[in-house]
Amino acid sequence: ETGVTQTPRHLVMGMTNKKSLKCEQHLGHNAMYWYKQSAKKPLELMFVYSLEERVENNSVPSRFSPECPNSSHLFLHLHTLQPEDSALYLCASSQGTGASNYGYTFGSGTRLTVV
Amino acid sequence: DAKTTQPPSMDCAEGRAANLPCNHSTISGNEYVYWYRQIHSQGPQYIIHGLKNNETNEMASLIITEDRKSSTLILPHATLRDTAVYYCIVRVYNQGGKLIFGQGTELSVKP
Numbered sequence: 293e294t295g296v297t298q299t300p301r302h303l304v305m306g307m308t309n310k311k312s313l314k315c316e317q318h319l320g321h322n323a324m325y326w327y328k329q330s331a332k333k334p335l336e337l338m339f340v341y342s343l344e345e346r347v348e349n350n351s352v353p354s355r356f357s358p359e360c361p362n363s364s365h366l367f368l369h370l371h372t373l374q375p376e377d378s379a380l381y382l383c384a385s386s387q388g389t390g391a392s393n394y395g396y397t398f399g400s401g402t403r404l405t406v407v
Numbered sequence: 408d409a410k411t412t413q414p415p416s417m418d419c420a421e422g423r424a425a426n427l428p429c430n431h432s433t434i435s436g437n438e439y440v441y442w443y444r445q446i447h448s449q450g451p452q453y454i455i456h457g458l459k460n461n462e463t464n465e466m467a468s469l470i471i472t473e474d475r476k477s478s479t480l481i482l483p484h485a486t487l488r489d490t491a492v493y494y495c496i497v498r499v500y501n502q503g504g505k506l507i508f509g510q511g512t513e514l515s516v517k518p
Contacts, residue, residue: 296450325505334494335451335508348505382450384506395441396506398450 295319298383298399306407307373313402315366315383324366325396326358327382335382341366342388373406380404410434410497416513419489425482427512429495432476439498440471441506442480444491451494451508454480485516 296317305311315324326338340348341360355377357369366383380403384396412430419425431440439458443451455462455469457478462469468481482489494511 298450327508334510337505337507340505380448384450395453395456396443396451397453400450401448403448 296383296385296397296399298381298402300402301400302403302405304405304407305370305373307375309373310369310371312370313368313381313383313404315368315399317364317383317385317397319385319387319397321385321387321397322363323386323388324360324363325384325386326366326368327384329380329382329401330376331379339368370404373404375406378405410507411495411509413493413495413509413512415510416515418515418517419482419485421487421516421518422484425480425485425489425514425516427480427482427493427495427514428477429479430477431495431497434475434497440469440475440478441496441498442467442469443494443496443506443508444489445494445511446488446491454493456498485514487516487518490514490516 299314323342325340327335328338329335337350338352339358344360355372359367380401382401383399386396410433439456441456442454445451455464455467457469457471471478492511492513494508496506
């Protein structure tokens with residue numbers, strides 16, 4: 293148990309479906325992140341939330357829509373995805389975003405397959 | 408882009424020390440060096456971090472050169488469970504402190 297819980301662990305969806313990924317942390321952290329990891333590639337930062345406010349959106353297509361209703365929960369809403377969106381989606385949290393001394397805690401990820 | 412350079416892969420015999428190098432020649436004075444590892448298809452796991460002094464915890468030791476342009480992660484007695492991709496990351500202070508991952512080093516611990 294890492295302190296950051298992601299559900300579901302595995303998801304298969306069609307290109308016309310709408311689904312959501314959920315991330316939950318009870319570490320008292322105030323920043324949360326979504327990363328994407330495609331096969332054989334490094335992690336790519338998608339979104340950054342600090343104090344429930346989105347502070348960064350790294351040119352992510354609009355078919356990915358994040359939501360942070362409170363400091364403990366983060367969602368990634370998915371719609372009309374493409375097969376190339378199949379990847380491991382990782383959530384992380386940290387205490388603050390501006391100071392270098394804070395590490396991240398990652399969840400185990402959601403393995404998404406778009407068919 | 409990642410500010411670090413690591414060898415793509417390394418092998419290590421079980422029970423021996425694994426020494427993983429990392430170059431970060433453009434590191435700024437208040438940027439920390441972090442090490443994470445990712446065991447196949449799991450979330451990255453924090454190992455250790457440091458600023459300028461050598462650091463040790465129950466998992467590993469981190470040796471940072473005096474000029475801070477490179478560092479080495481040492482796993483003192485590698486086991487088969489240490490087989491993973493190891494990421495050396497410089498925490499970018501003025502960009503929200505976000506962690507930018509590079510390709511990492513794929514460490515294979517062999518019996």
